[in-house]
Structure formats: C-alpha cells, structure tokens
Amino acid sequence: MMDTAHRAKLYEQVAERIGDAISAGTLRPGERLPSVRELSTRERVSISTVLQAYLHLESLGLVETRPQSGHYVRRRERPLPAEPQVSRPAPSASPVSVSALVAHVYRAASDPRIVQLGAAMPAPELLPTQRLNRELATLAREAGEAAVGYDMPPGSPELRRQLARRAMEWGCALGPDDFITTCGGSEAIHLCLLAVARMGDTIAIESPAFYGTLRAIEALGLRALEIPSHPRHGLELEALESMLDKRRVAAVLVVPSFSNPLGSCMPEEHRQRLVKLLAERDLPLIEDDIYGDLYFGSERPRPCKAFDTEGRVLLCGSFSKTLAPGYRVGWVAPGRYRERVELLKFAQTGATPTLPQLALARFLQGGGYDRHLRALRRRLAAQVERMTEAIAEHFPEGTRVTRPTGGSLLWLELPATVDALVLHARALEAGISIAPGPIFSAQGQRYSHFIRLSCGYPWSPRIEAAMSTLGSLARSLA
Known part of the structure; x- marks a missing residue:
C-alpha cells in the first residue's frame, strides 16, 4: 500500500x-x-x-x-468566440427581487440526475474529502466535550491564526484578532451589509452581480446601484466615480478577483485607485475574496485590503469554493467595523460550528491546503479551457464568452433572439442545469440573452454530451 x-x-x-x-x-x-x-x-x-x-x-x-x-x-481545434462587451446597466438604484427565480434554479442543484452546469461549486471528486473526514474523526475523539460546545465570536483561535499567516502572503498586515469566523461567505457579506447600511440605503455593486449578493441586498431592504463592468478588468472605476458624484451610497461591494459571474480580475493599480477613491469619500468597501485562491497564473492577486491603511475595507472569504462547501466556514476581517460585525454575528447565529473550523485549521497548518490548491487550480484551468472550446464548437454563431484567469465560471452572451429563461427551462427538461442571466441583475429582464456556466466538474463524456445538447438548444432558439 x-x-x-x-x-x-x-x-x-x-x-x-x-x-x-x-x-x-x-x-x-x-x-x-x-x-x-x-x-x-x-x-x-x-x-x-x-x-x-x-x-x-x-x-x-x-x-x-x-x-x-x-x-x-493539445491544440485548440477552432478559434475561440469573442468576449462580451462592457456591461451597461441603467444608471439608477433599484429594489431587488430575484429570490423566487434563484430558488427555482437551485432546486436542480441537488438532483443527481441533472448535469450540473449551473451551480458555482467544485465537484466532490476535486476536494480532499477523505483527508478532511479523517481530521474531523480525529478531532472528535481528541476534543471531547469541547467539540460539541459553542465557539463564540470571534471564532476558533486556531483557524484565525492560520488565516493571519495566509494574509501575510496576500500582502495584508492582519493578526488573528482581526478575523471573525462566519457560517460561510454568505454570512460574512450579510454581516458587513448590516454593519455599514440601513434599510433603504443604496449599495453600489458590479453588473452583472452574483445573485447571492443580490438576495442579501433584497433581504435587508437595501437598493442596488449597478455599475458597468469590463469582462476582464471588472468594475469600471470611471463609471463608479461618476455615480458617486451624483448619488449617495452607503457602501461599495465588489469581487475583485475572478468575480461571479464574469470571472473578471481587477488589475492591481485599479484596486489601489478604488481604495483611494473610497477613502476620499469616507465610504466602506466590502470586498468578497472568495475566489482569490483560485488563480491560474503564477501569483495570487493581492486583495484591496492590502492597500487599506484606514480600516475601511471589510475583507470576506470562505473555504466553500476550495475545500468543503458543506462545512459552511467563512471569515471576515472587517477593519474599523470589527466591533459592530462581532456583535451582529453574536446576535445572528451565535457561533460558527466548532469541529469544521478545527479540521480546516489543522489542514491548513499541515501544508495540505497549498498542495491541494495547486492541483485544483490546474484542474479548473483545464476544465475552463475545455468548456470554452465546446462553446466554440456547439453554440450558435455570434455567441461571446469570457476569458477568466481564475475561478471556475464562464459568462456567455448569446444571440439576442435567445431567451435565457426559455433556454434554462428547455435545458432542465433535457437534464441540464444552467444559470440564466436575469438572476444576475436587480433590473428586471437585463441579461435576458446571457447565461452562466460552471466549470466545476471534470470534463467527461457526460459533460461533453450536455454541452452538445445545450448548444443545439441555443441554436434552435437563435
């Protein structure tokens, strides 16, 4: 053996x-x-x-x-499609109402008969499940009664120490006491929004935006101000600055590294400019760094938090996209808002589950995380390439697709005659799950001919057949 x-x-x-x-x-x-x-x-x-x-x-x-x-x-068989254009959302703040459609999309995510091209999560076979299970079993025996006790905010000291060590590699001067652990990245974002905004306030976000963020804004009674975004570089800073000169916002929320759904990566000089721009206006920046570790290049992008000298950046992350979605372990380094976020965490969920935090801390401490990440990044980069080639082969002429340099998502602009919601319904009938474009905007039918595809599952004959079928359905609608 x-x-x-x-x-x-x-x-x-x-x-x-x-x-x-x-x-x-x-x-x-x-x-x-x-x-x-x-x-x-x-x-x-x-x-x-x-x-x-x-x-x-x-x-x-x-x-x-x-x-x-x-x-x-391996050679590429055919030229790749063009990239989508810069998004152009309406220049007005909107109430959000996407929850019903999102719930409909996600019901398919738990059906094993469905080919999962919709949900943005890694395939179980890409994760170190057995190693983490062994860590959990060992810790359950060793920890005794402590394993079933509440781990009150700010959360596991062991995990926060490991996060502080990793933050040094990101260029962030953060200590263990700067972190608060959360029940996944979603709770981290939710807590940050609660900490910096009140009902009726406006939050500036990228467009298209992750529907989980839109749901959080909707649940809290906030409004979304969508800012144009470039498919490679993310948030358009000139457009943001112009909006901030005209409208009052409570905060800006961005995903600078491999955003969902665009997969865009904000250049470092743009991150510095963004931090400076908001500091001049005394505005908080909520930074979602959930995909930061999934870069395809040689270096991890430094988060905006690395350029924050005044504590205005609330940095959020999670292990859901890299290690264990079901563990629901996330974190936030909220800067000057730390006391407020910790109080809200205590009021909202009380504590983050103890054993998953300890298992992840031990996995990080032993060096297993970095080895796992190297393999995972190679697999995801290869899967993104294969999916892009399949789009070039099977989808209708005029289809555009993004060129992410990290993460696991592709954003497709289909010919204008293709209704994404109709395509979603027909794909489900064929046993394929996709994410239709309208759920990525607060503005009604915006992105009605766009879809997001997940590359989280290894390329296989089943995925290949699904992409061929999906392309055929899109061609029939075009």
Whole structure:
C-alpha cells in the first residue's frame, strides 16, 4: 500500500511539472512531449509512472496521444468566440427581487440526475474529502466535550491564526484578532451589509452581480446601484466615480478577483485607485475574496485590503469554493467595523460550528491546503479551457464568452433572439442545469440573452454530451 501511494504521488509530481510548463508557455500547443522512456530517464521514475502522468494530463485536456507518434500538447481545434462587451446597466438604484427565480434554479442543484452546469461549486471528486473526514474523526475523539460546545465570536483561535499567516502572503498586515469566523461567505457579506447600511440605503455593486449578493441586498431592504463592468478588468472605476458624484451610497461591494459571474480580475493599480477613491469619500468597501485562491497564473492577486491603511475595507472569504462547501466556514476581517460585525454575528447565529473550523485549521497548518490548491487550480484551468472550446464548437454563431484567469465560471452572451429563461427551462427538461442571466441583475429582464456556466466538474463524456445538447438548444432558439 505504501508503494502504491508513493507511485501515485510521483506521477502527480511529474504531471504537475509538465502542466506548469504548458501553462507558462514553455511547451506550446502542438509541440511533441518527451517519449515515455526519455521522460522516465530524465525524471528518474518508472515507465508506469510516466504513463500514469501522461494519462492524467490527457484527462485534464492538456495532452493528446497520437498513435504511433507519441504525446503532444493539445491544440485548440477552432478559434475561440469573442468576449462580451462592457456591461451597461441603467444608471439608477433599484429594489431587488430575484429570490423566487434563484430558488427555482437551485432546486436542480441537488438532483443527481441533472448535469450540473449551473451551480458555482467544485465537484466532490476535486476536494480532499477523505483527508478532511479523517481530521474531523480525529478531532472528535481528541476534543471531547469541547467539540460539541459553542465557539463564540470571534471564532476558533486556531483557524484565525492560520488565516493571519495566509494574509501575510496576500500582502495584508492582519493578526488573528482581526478575523471573525462566519457560517460561510454568505454570512460574512450579510454581516458587513448590516454593519455599514440601513434599510433603504443604496449599495453600489458590479453588473452583472452574483445573485447571492443580490438576495442579501433584497433581504435587508437595501437598493442596488449597478455599475458597468469590463469582462476582464471588472468594475469600471470611471463609471463608479461618476455615480458617486451624483448619488449617495452607503457602501461599495465588489469581487475583485475572478468575480461571479464574469470571472473578471481587477488589475492591481485599479484596486489601489478604488481604495483611494473610497477613502476620499469616507465610504466602506466590502470586498468578497472568495475566489482569490483560485488563480491560474503564477501569483495570487493581492486583495484591496492590502492597500487599506484606514480600516475601511471589510475583507470576506470562505473555504466553500476550495475545500468543503458543506462545512459552511467563512471569515471576515472587517477593519474599523470589527466591533459592530462581532456583535451582529453574536446576535445572528451565535457561533460558527466548532469541529469544521478545527479540521480546516489543522489542514491548513499541515501544508495540505497549498498542495491541494495547486492541483485544483490546474484542474479548473483545464476544465475552463475545455468548456470554452465546446462553446466554440456547439453554440450558435455570434455567441461571446469570457476569458477568466481564475475561478471556475464562464459568462456567455448569446444571440439576442435567445431567451435565457426559455433556454434554462428547455435545458432542465433535457437534464441540464444552467444559470440564466436575469438572476444576475436587480433590473428586471437585463441579461435576458446571457447565461452562466460552471466549470466545476471534470470534463467527461457526460459533460461533453450536455454541452452538445445545450448548444443545439441555443441554436434552435437563435
């Protein structure tokens, strides 16, 4: 058993080095890879280990095998679609009403018969479930009565210490006492909105915006002011500045790193400008960094919080997109609003579940999280590429799609005649779940010919067939 585990670890290491070379452009599409025997000699591993590594890379869509010829970096079969245009929402604050449609979309997420292209969550097979289960079992035995007690705010000291250590890598000078753990990222956002706004206030947000954020704004009786956003760079700062000169807002809420649904990543200089712009107006910035660890490049984007010297940025995150959605463990570093957020946390849910926090803290402390992230990022990058190629192959002419450099989401602009809600209904009849564009805006039928697709599940014949069917349905509507 030890020998088998060692061999598996070796093939993953070999595959990781080749995958990194492909991502960096050292190995180009169409280029022949070393032969099995050559790579075996160079890496000082067995031929079977090399074969496993190549099979693994082939499953990720990075490598293709040509009979009697060898292994090659996979080529794109056809040109990719164009990107969507910058969004142009109406320049007015709107009450939000998306909950009914969101509930309808999410009912399909728990049906195993449905191909899940709608919900933005990673496939269970991409997560270290067995390792986390072992940690939970061990902790349950070791912790005794403490395991079933309340872990009152600010939350687990062990987890907050690990978060502070990771914050150093993000460029943030945060200590354990700067963090409050929450019941997922959604509660973190909810608490921040409660801390900085009152019923009837306006919150400036990106457009399109994550419907979970819109639901929180709706539940709290707030209004949403949607700001134009670029498919690659995110929030348009000039448009935001113009809006702030004309309208009173209580706060700005953004997802700078790989936003949902665009997948956009705000350049660092834009983040600095945004923090400065809001500091000049004495406005809080709620920063949702839930996808920050899922970058495809060589470096993690620094959050806006790294440029905050006055405590105006409320930084939120979660382990739901990287480790364990069902653990519901998130966190917030609320800066100058810490006392208010901690009080609200105590009033709202009292405590965050104890054992999941301890299990995640131990996983982070042992270095397992970073190893897991490296593998997860490669898988997601490959899945995003395969899905994009499938869109180019199967969807109607005129379809546009984003080019995310992290995360696991694609935002599609379909021909104007394609009604996203009709497509959603027909896709469900065919056993496929998608997220229709109208749920990403407070403004009624905006994004009526847009959809969001999740790339969280590994490419497979089932996913390939679903993409072909979905493309056919979209063509029939076009």
